[in-house]
Amino acid sequence: MTPGARVEAAIELLDGIVNAAREGGAAADTLIARYFGTRRYAGSKDRRAVRELVYAAIRLAGEPPASGRAAMLALADRDPAVAAGFDGSPHGPVPIGQHEARAEAGIAPAWLVEALTASGVPVAALPALVERAPLDVRVNSLKPAPDLPEATPLPAAPNGWRLPSGTNIETLPAWRDGAIEVQDEGSQVVGLALPAAPGDVIVDLCAGAGGKTLALAARMDNRGTLLACDTDRARLSRLRPRAERAGATIIETKLLDPGREAVALADWVARADGVLVDAPCSGTGTWRRNPEARWRLDPTRLDRLVETQAYVLALGASLVRPGGKLVYIVCSLLDAEGRDQVNRFLADRPGWAIDVLTLPAGQVHGGGIRLDPASAGTDGFFVARLIAPC
Numbered sequence: 001m002t003p004g005a006r007v008e009a010a011i012e013l014l015d016g017i018v019n020a021a022r023e024g025g026a027a028a029d030t031l032i033a034r035y036f037g038t039r040r041y042a043g044s045k046d047r048r049a050v051r052e053l054v055y056a057a058i059r060l061a062g063e064p065p066a067s068g069r070a071a072m073l074a075l076a077d078r079d080p081a082v083a084a085g086f087d088g089s090p091h092g093p094v095p096i097g098q099h100e101a102r103a104e105a106g107i108a109p110a111w112l113v114e115a116l117t118a119s120g121v122p123v124a125a126l127p128a129l130v131e132r133a134p135l136d137v138r139v140n141s142l143k144p145a146p147d148l149p150e151a152t153p154l155p156a157a158p159n160g161w162r163l164p165s166g167t168n169i170e171t172l173p174a175w176r177d178g179a180i181e182v183q184d185e186g187s188q189v190v191g192l193a194l195p196a197a198p199g200d201v202i203v204d205l206c207a208g209a210g211g212k213t214l215a216l217a218a219r220m221d222n223r224g225t226l227l228a229c230d231t232d233r234a235r236l237s238r239l240r241p242r243a244e245r246a247g248a249t250i251i252e253t254k255l256l257d258p259g260r261e262a263v264a265l266a267d268w269v270a271r272a273d274g275v276l277v278d279a280p281c282s283g284t285g286t287w288r289r290n291p292e293a294r295w296r297l298d299p300t301r302l303d304r305l306v307e308t309q310a311y312v313l314a315l316g317a318s319l320v321r322p323g324g325k326l327v328y329i330v331c332s333l334l335d336a337e338g339r340d341q342v343n344r345f346l347a348d349r350p351g352w353a354i355d356v357l358t359l360p361a362g363q364v365h366g367g368g369i370r371l372d373p374a375s376a377g378t379d380g381f382f383v384a385r386l387i388a389p390c
């Protein structure tokens with residue numbers, strides 16, 4: 001592909017990504033994969049170059065841009081090589097007009113920047129929210145120690161390593177053998193908030209594809225009971241092959257029917273030593289990986305998420321045995337989803353208390369700990385541990 005054709009491809013992709021963000025369509029990564037699935041003429045270098053352009057333009061625009069072209073023009077203003085791609089060639093975009101509108105550079109939509117700063121995120125810490133994330137892995141202690149000559153140890157995660165960015169992880173023997181799992185350092189650290197020892201009964205209520213479930217199985221040394229639940233069939237179904245690869249044998253999965261979760265979990269009430277509620281959230285802490293997610297959120301959607309979080313937290317609490325632990329995690333820095341959610345839970349439930357946490361990264365925030373990309377160098381998280389009345 002010529003430089004112009006790459007820029008044109010990025011513009012087309014960005015148009016699709018902006019629309020998908022507006023209409024609740026697929027994620028940017030999915031749209032990029034689909035786009036190249038039907039364009040076999042694009043080689044791997046072209047794909048990588050177009051992808052880089054798309055993500056650079058997404059990271060740059062805080063508000064959803066009016067069009068893909070407006071987003072790329074904003075990038076062209078900062079990068080002469082991109083500007084040169086507007087060359088009017090047969091497959092390239094038409095040359096830049098004199099007064100064409102550009103997307104505005106920024107961190108996030110104004111209402112979100114306001115909500116983040118109101119949640120105590122310093123303005124100087126905001127740019128780190130949309131920087132590129134590193135490639136972190138967790139070494140799986142259920143497998144023999146892998147050979148990772150190019151990796152460096154992560155400061156805060158005991159089994160965590162950082163691989164050179166651009167590593168094609170799926171080609172590594174260590175990945176194929178299940179000796180490593182991709183997991184952000186912050187995700188590894190917040191997972192440690194839930195005590196998990198061999199023989200325990202643990203429920204991972206919002207397990208998704210099992211990132212934290214697999215870490216729990218390893219800490220339990222494959223001994224005890226580990227129930228992984230989710231309402232999303234597709235996500236939960238990805239856990240089984242991952243568990244097989246990782247040699248995690250104690251995981252039982254349960255697909256929940258939204259609104260009827262308590263029926264499926266009736267046998268588990270007040271049984272668990274520990275329950276993990278890694279709740280669905282706005283993902284403001286993971287914009288490094290999904291920067292277009294900040295274009296998808298609006299105050300109504302955030303309110304709905306806050307309601308769902310209160311619901312799953314209550315559901316999780318019902319499963320904890322007397323004196324057991326409930327860990328609440330969100331990959332968000334917004335207090336509505338983190339600190340305030342936990343405060344509301346405690347206000348409504350006399351007898352429950354904060355179980356003070358110490359973790360290898362993060363800062364005390366309300367009754368929990370918050371990790372933010374600027375100071376922890378991880379994805380952003382809020383985590384709190386609660387203890388059930390005896």
Ligand SMILES: C[S@@+](CC[C@H](N)C(=O)[O-])C[C@H]1O[C@@H](n2cnc3c(N)ncnc32)[C@H](O)[C@@H]1O
Binds near residue numbers: 208229281
């Ligand atoms: C933050 S993700 C979980 C990520 C996962 N724990 C990991 O470490 O990879 C939140 C999950 O909550 C699930 N969820 C949403 N509503 C739920 C509910 N009512 N009960 C259980 N899970 C729910 C979503 O489908 C999603 O997979």
